[in-house]
């Protein structure tokens with residue numbers, strides 16, 4: 001790797017192949033995944049060490065990056081490297097089956113846990129924003145958000161449409177960085193999708209990238225195309241240039257009721273994210289520069305109108321949900337008292353999955369060889385032939401998702417199945433069918449690894465939304481079980497002070513020791529999700545714990 005203390009001479013890319021540059025595969029995996037996070041194909045602003053999600057970084061600064069690389073290369077198989085907010089601060093002798101790296105990013109004592117204190121400490125060079133998988137070295141590019149959106153739509157389909165979204169109409173707004181995954185996720189489920197965005201360039205970008213099929217500038221035209229596709233049972237996505245606060249009331253006037261309805265505009269930011277209605281985008285941009293207070297006032301009013309339209313369509317039968325962008329809060333501030341009659345997506349669709357330990361499971365081929373991932377794809381289909389949405393996802397992901405950096409795959413799997421797949425992958429590495437070890441990890445947005453009262457733990461049955469003991473216990477359990485690296489973060493997804501979460505990664509290198517680690521970690525980790533939801537009183541989790549033989553000391557509340 002050619003780099004200088006202030007930054008890379010040429011882009012950072014993970015080594016490929018089977019040759020080790022470290023003293024074991026656990027260390028090598030951490031090294032390659034750190035570098036992969038900073039690969040220009042993967043990271044948003046690699047020169048600043050920013051991987052994704054605003055300012056989520058992989059290392060605090062370039063000297064820290066170089067020091068981490070150096071330490072990983074010399075780390076023994078019974079040592080553990082400690083990372084404090086992206087900087088290596090020590091190496092301790094532990095034991096062979098302990099994690100090789102322990103990471104703590106962005107954590108602040110409660111009273112100080114806000115952006116002001118964080119920025120003050122960041123200016124002093126003492127802390128780093130780690131987001132979720134940026135500072136814990138297991139980000140895999142946009143495949144993650146496509147799959148999460150697919151899983152949400154698929155679960156909505158299971159709950160409301162008998163598991164079949166063919167011929168159904170999904171309507172949403174916002175075709176930006178994250179929202180742009182919606183058209184592809186929708187057509188992957190077999191549905192038709194209308195995506196409203198004020199900015200034609202955003203829609204065009206999704207068409208160029210293969211995420212959206214067509215663009216339209218006229219609602220009747222868009223609806224005609226979608227209706228034709230629905231009649232033929234064909235999946236189709238159309239991006240409509242327009243403002244959601246204008247287009248949704250027009251849908252009501254035309255008597256069109258979507259089957260599923262949501263939103264991914266950047267409503268969390270009324271000044272720089274959301275665009276007020278009844279004006280062109282160019283007019284809005286000029287107003288933003290000229291009079292930010294007036295812009296914000298109009299933007300808030302538009303969000304009120306937007307949510308009133310969502311509520312009206314909900315009343316007419318559209319299955320409507322909030323998609324984690326804080327639109328409900330803004331509408332409530334704008335005077336829409338019933339804004340929270342729209343449910344959040346986690347309580348509606350994700351929590352039942354969390355109750356059985358199901359969540360975003362991912363793995364990466366350290367060889368850099370796509371064939372290794374295609375072999376794992378076949379393995380998934382062999383192991384879980386009855387899971388039709390999973391089969392559909394793997395088929396479509398192979399055709400539609402381009403690898404970024406080291407080849408990777410994501411799919412949602414639950415308690416039991418994760419360990420089964422991890423052990424089977426380890427066997428393929430052992431037999432040489434897969435050419436080099438596979439790294440197995442997950443997003444921090446998972447069943448038992450996050451406390452985030454406006455997102456993952458919104459509206460918990462027992463009111464335990466803000467209790468952060470669970471992600472901390474999750475990290476401790478995975479450390480005890482022998483993950484390859486474990487991390488504890490604050491603030492990912494929703495900002496400093498609003499969430500506490502933990503990550504884990506475990507390496508399948510084909511050895512007996514790896515098999516023992518995989519069996520333990522891939523059981524303790526989703527097991528925490530089941531326990532967290534049993535404790536909160538969810539019957540699905542309680543029944544599942546009984547069937548799966550998970551011991552809960554005080555089950556009867």
Ligand code: NAD
Nearest residue numbers: 174176177178179197198243244265266274275323324325
């Ligand atoms: P982005 O800023 O890249 O895109 C937002 C898009 O909304 C832009 O294309 C913009 O032109 C469009 N827009 C703004 N106002 C509009 C209006 N009134 N009508 C129509 N279009 C309008 O943001 P992103 O990365 O796509 O994220 C979108 C939102 O989703 C954010 O608030 C983000 O925090 C949230 N989010 C949720 C999850 C989740 O897990 N559900 C994940 C990531 C992001």
